[in-house]
Amino acid sequence: MAVFFDYFSAPDDRAAASALAEGPEDAGFDTVYVKSIDPAVLLGQAVALLLREPFSRIDEYPRFCDPVTPPEEENTFVLTVPDEVRDALADATRERLAEICIPWSQAEEFYGPADPDWLTGFLNELAAVAVRARPLGHRLYCRVLV
Numbered sequence: 001m002a003v004f005f006d007y008f009s010a011p012d013d014r015a016a017a018s019a020l021a022e023g024p025e026d027a028g029f030d031t032v033y034v035k036s037i038d039p040a041v042l043l044g045q046a047v048a049l050l051l052r053e054p055f056s057r058i059d060e061y062p063r064f065c066d067p068v069t070p071p072e073e074e075n076t077f078v079l080t081v082p083d084e085v086r087d088a089l090a091d092a093t094r095e096r097l098a099e100i101c102i103p104w105s106q107a108e109e110f111y112g113p114a115d116p117d118w119l120t121g122f123l124n125e126l127a128a129v130a131v132r133a134r135p136l137g138h139r140l141y142c143r144v145l146v
Contacts, residue, residue, distance in 0.1 A: 002035060002036075003035070003036060003144065003145065003146050004033065004034070004035050004144075004145040005033070005034050005035070005036075005038060005039065005143070005144055006019075006023060006024050006031055006032075006033055006142065006143040007031065007032045007033075007034065007039075007081070007126055007129065007140060007142050008024035008025070008030060008031040008129070008140070008141055009029060009030045009129050009130075009139065009140055010024070010029050010138060010139065010141055011136070011137070011138050011139075012139070013068045013080070016068050016078050016080075016139070017069045019078060019143055020076060020077070020078055020143065023143065024141070024143055030129045030133065032125045032129055034122050036110075038142075038144070039065055039079055039142040040059070040064075040065045041109055042104075042107060042109055044058045044059055045104060045107055045109075046100060046101075047088055049103060049104055050089075050092055050096065050097070050100050051088055058085075061082035061084045061085070062082060062083075063080040063081075063083065063139075064080070064082050065080065065081075065142075066080045067079060067080075068080060075144075075145075076143065076144065076146070077144055078141055078143045079141065079144060080139065080141060081139070081140035081142055083139060083140075085130075085140065086130045086134060086139065086140045087130070087134065089123070089126055089127040089130040089131075090133075090134045092127055094120075094124060094127075097120055097123040097124055098116075098120045100123075101116040101117075101119040101123065102116050104116075104119055105119055
């Protein structure tokens with residue numbers, strides 16, 4: 001079963017919830033689409049590598065994958081992405097993002113090695129969303145489509 005993730009920035013939880021049905025891009029939010037990189041495990045692992053911290057510290061952040069909307073019948077819902085993750089991505093250099101994608105590509109949750117260049121591209125896109133979101137006071141979210 002394919003799972004898709006729409007990472008996006010929004011001013012607050014209420015606005016983020018409005019992206020549930022139509023999708024964040026159609027709702028006017030800055031969005032990055034990706035298949036198979038979930039916010040709870042794989043993105044958390046990337047941020048742990050980025051910050052040189054254990055994953056257990058990352059998943060203790062406030063607003064770590066808190067539900068903004070209840071799951072729909074089709075298992076579509078919106079989760080929060082912590083402000084600490086937004087800030088870490090916004091502060092990261094492109095070189096540092098590329099560097100962490102080498103060990104990250106070996107994560108067993110990818111079910112075989114992932115392409116580090118593809119992962120770097122994804123993190124660069126998500127970091128760009130974070131850079132644009134932070135000065136506006138916007139937060140990051142993830143719409144999950146199962």
